[in-house]
Amino acid sequence: MDHAAEANRTDLMTITRFVLNEQSRHPESRGDFTILLSNIVLGCKFVCTAVNKAGLAKLIGLAGETNVQGEEQKKLDVLSNDVFVKALISSGRTCILVSEEDEQATFVEPSKRGRYAVVFDPLDGSSNIDCGVSIGTIFGIYMVKDSIEPTLDEVLQPGKNMVAAGYCMYGSSCTFVLSTGAGVNGFTLDPSLGEFILTHPDIKIPKKGKIYSVNEGNAKNWDGPTAKYVERCKFPKDGSSPKSLRYIGSMVADVHRTLLYGGIFLYPADKKSPNGKLRVLYEVFPMSFLMEQAGGQAFTGKQRALDLVPKDIHERSPIFLGSYEDVEEVKALYAAEDKK
Numbered sequence: 001m002d003h004a005a006e007a008n009r010t011d012l013m014t015i016t017r018f019v020l021n022e023q024s025r026h027p028e029s030r031g032d033f034t035i036l037l038s039n040i041v042l043g044c045k046f047v048c049t050a051v052n053k054a055g056l057a058k059l060i061g062l063a064g065e066t067n068v069q070g071e072e073q074k075k076l077d078v079l080s081n082d083v084f085v086k087a088l089i090s091s092g093r094t095c096i097l098v099s100e101e102d103e104q105a106t107f108v109e110p111s112k113r114g115r116y117a118v119v120f121d122p123l124d125g126s127s128n129i130d131c132g133v134s135i136g137t138i139f140g141i142y143m144v145k146d147s148i149e150p151t152l153d154e155v156l157q158p159g160k161n162m163v164a165a166g167y168c169m170y171g172s173s174c175t176f177v178l179s180t181g182a183g184v185n186g187f188t189l190d191p192s193l194g195e196f197i198l199t200h201p202d203i204k205i206p207k208k209g210k211i212y213s214v215n216e217g218n219a220k221n222w223d224g225p226t227a228k229y230v231e232r233c234k235f236p237k238d239g240s241s242p243k244s245l246r247y248i249g250s251m252v253a254d255v256h257r258t259l260l261y262g263g264i265f266l267y268p269a270d271k272k273s274p275n276g277k278l279r280v281l282y283e284v285f286p287m288s289f290l291m292e293q294a295g296g297q298a299f300t301g302k303q304r305a306l307d308l309v310p311k312d313i314h315e316r317s318p319i320f321l322g323s324y325e326d327v328e329e330v331k332a333l334y335a336a337e338d339k340k
């Protein structure tokens with residue numbers, strides 16, 4: 001090994017050491033968050049392994065096929081949900097779980113209860129599974145007061161009250177992006193070590209970007225400001241170059257690219273879906289939290305996304321998030337519409 005590689009080795013920071021370092025800055029901390037997070041990371045590693053085998057489903061019997069033992073196997077999104085529910089409950093640090101896959105919230109039994117409420121989308125972008133395109137897991141964490149008997153009100157809170165949010169992207173590499181409210185950091189799984197290593201410290205989104213990301217197939221149903229904004233991306237009035245369009249159709253992957261390269265991701269309301277498509281608690285909030293922590297913005301078309309107060313655990317909202325200046329432009333168009 002050469003000297004540069006040797007030096008890099010000594011800089012290796014695993015996600016566990018990173019969170020332990022953060023914990024030591026809070027002397028009152030009991031280490032509960034570190035334990036919770038290590039179980040979330042474990043869940044992600046498990047799902048990552050299953051996703052990597054998805055293409056072999058017909059051979060080994062994942063994803064609704066029958067395996068060599070003749071046992072019926074679970075679909076990947078159901079399996080991912082089971083993995084996360086088990087990982088979260090067995091951490092002993094959760095009291096309420098809200099998953100995209102479960103109609104009702106799960107209240108953890110008192111003997112296994114802790115002080116965190118976790119909202120999550122166990123497998124995001126599931127329509128992309130069969131073609132091997134990047135998918136992911138999204139999560140957000142609220143802290144619940146020790147003394148109270150948890151109710152749904154603990155999760156029907158504005159996103160700005162989350163204590164942490166993140167996602168794991170199962171792509172060409174497996175990437176875990178986390179914010180505990182003090183910036184955003186990205187970790188990449190080294191499959192040979194089975195460890196997430198800090199590879200993207202203190203991520204900051206560029207102030208303005210060159211990419212817009214939206215399902216343009218819905219354009220005929222868009223409202224005026226969204227249509228005008230996308231038109232401006234393609235035909236800028238200020239003489240600048242048009243933006244490029246990139247759309248994967250997995251929120252995790254589209255937001256990850258936006259975070260690293262800058263630009264804007266939008267899933268607006270339209271005439272057919274007046275509340276948009278994406279779910280407030282486990283899609284809109286965690287991604288908005290990360291965007292703000294990275295110096296970007298997240299807007300619903302009416303307000304700052306993180307100020308929304310959801311009334312239902314599966315509520316939806318339109319969302320525009322990304323580079324500060326790009327979202328600012330969308331906000332100006334909606335403000336102008338409101339004045340009409």
Ligand SMILES: O=P(O)(O)OC[C@H]1O[C@](O)(COP(=O)(O)O)[C@@H](O)[C@@H]1O
Nearest residue numbers: 121123124125126127215249250251
């Ligand atoms: O296919 P559309 O309408 O463009 O929707 C894409 C969006 O739907 C989602 O796939 C919904 O997520 P799920 O796979 O978790 O249901 C987002 O990841 C993505 O941004």
Ligand SMILES: [Mg+2]
Nearest residue numbers: 121123124125
């Ligand atoms: Mg999703």
Ligand SMILES: [Mg+2]
Nearest residue numbers: 100121123124
């Ligand atoms: Mg999902």
